[in-house]
Amino acid sequence: MSSIEKLLEIMARLRDPQRGCPWDLEQDFGTIAPYTIEEAYEVADAIDRANLGDLRDELGDLLLQVVFHAQMADELGEFDFGDVVEAISSKLVRRHPHVFGAATIGDAEAQTQAWEAHKRRERAESGPDRATVLAGVSAAQPALLRAAKLGKRAA
Numbered sequence: 345m346s347s348i349e350k351l352l353e354i355m356a357r358l359r360d361p362q363r364g365c366p367w368d369l370e371q372d373f374g375t376i377a378p379y380t381i382e383e384a385y386e387v388a389d390a391i392d393r394a395n396l397g398d399l400r401d402e403l404g405d406l407l408l409q410v411v412f413h414a415q416m417a418d419e420l421g422e423f424d425f426g427d428v429v430e431a432i433s434s435k436l437v438r439r440h441p442h443v444f445g446a447a448t449i450g451d452a453e454a455q456t457q458a459w460e461a462h463k464r465r466e467r468a469e470s471g472p473d474r475a476t477v478l479a480g481v482s483a484a485q486p487a488l489l490r491a492a493k494l495g496k497r498a499a
Contacts, residue, residue: 351407352425355415373416380409438462 345353358368383406390398414425439462441447442455449455 351411355411359415373413376409376412383409
């Protein structure tokens with residue numbers, strides 16, 4: 345059994361209606377979301393402190409949040425962890441045609457521009473409410489970060 349399979353099995357057990365943990369069973373997407381944000385900040389803090397031991401631990405805590413959300417979605421019949429992995433894998437391949445296709449890109453700046461162009465195309469293809477330049481900037485972000493992203497997109 346791989347380490348990721350072990351983690352998925354542990355989460356399934358924690359959420360098992362008969363044998364699971366009462367606290368884990370009470371959670372839903374909304375109650376877990378603040379923990380997800382907190383863990384992301386703790387990852388950033390470990391990076392800022394250049395503490396790779398803490399980074400390993402905090403990345404594990406953040407991965408737990410992803411697994412928790414995926415488990416709840418699986419229980420609803422929406423998607424599972426494998427679907428999450430497949431979606432991000434497909435996105436990475438799509439947005440890196442210079443690595444996984446025939447396209448060529450000269451430098452990191454050109455790659456960043458190509459990445460943003462891919463994101464714009466994907467937003468446009470996903471429907472009119474996602475097609476605007478300001479779409480996709482999360483309202484859940486801290487106000488200053490959201491303002492900076494909106495300003496960058498509008499520029």
